[in-house]
Amino acid sequence: MSNEDDVIRVRLPDRKKGELFGVVTSMLGAGHIKVRCEDGIERLARIPGKMRKKIWIREGDIVIVVPWSFQKDRADIIWRYTNPQVEWLERKGYLKF
Template sequence: MPKNKGKGGKNRRRGTNNGDNEKRELLFKEDGQDYAWVLRMLGNCRLEAACVDGTKRLCHIRGKLHKKVWINPGDLVLLGLRDYQDHKADVCHKYFPDEARLVKAYGELPGFPGGGDDYQSDDDGDGGGGVLFEDDDVDRVIDSLN
């Protein structure tokens, strides 16, 4: 029998983090894009988001982000709007909590629900921190969308 010289197959490489700690360039919205907060996850790479312009949209997570960037309710995301379907959009980018604070500091988010300092601390570094909402803040956002 041949001697095993390797240390395992592709499952061993699955847990490596390559370049997750580097600083990313801050992306701002362009024409055909908008900022939104994730309201709830729907499954099948879809979510419901409240946009800055006051509409609730059904959004699709693009394949580049799928299983690489984890999106949770309360996260700030950048949406690519569709010309032919106004009530649907595509998630282009997820902002980490420190990036969302910078976007707010630059004045890109009018009517930011919950204020600027309501983010959870992200101790484990996986980008899973989101916005902490009070009950009256959630009610105010839902009422403004209806």
């Protein structure tokens, strides 16, 4: 079975809910990180409690963020992609930053 035949299920951002791709630029501690979003804004994002212990996020990871409606320079992280998922996104042309 070749690499192209492998089935990879990848969650994409729901644009109706305001979700965006982002790249983790720096870790700030206490569940907060800096994320450069695909719209060009660098946001202070927080890792929700349900993700904090289960999913480890490092600098350079691709994530999905939801900007806050009342404070545009803040966001919540809702998803982190694994390396095979990132490769698939790049191959399909979803990542453009």
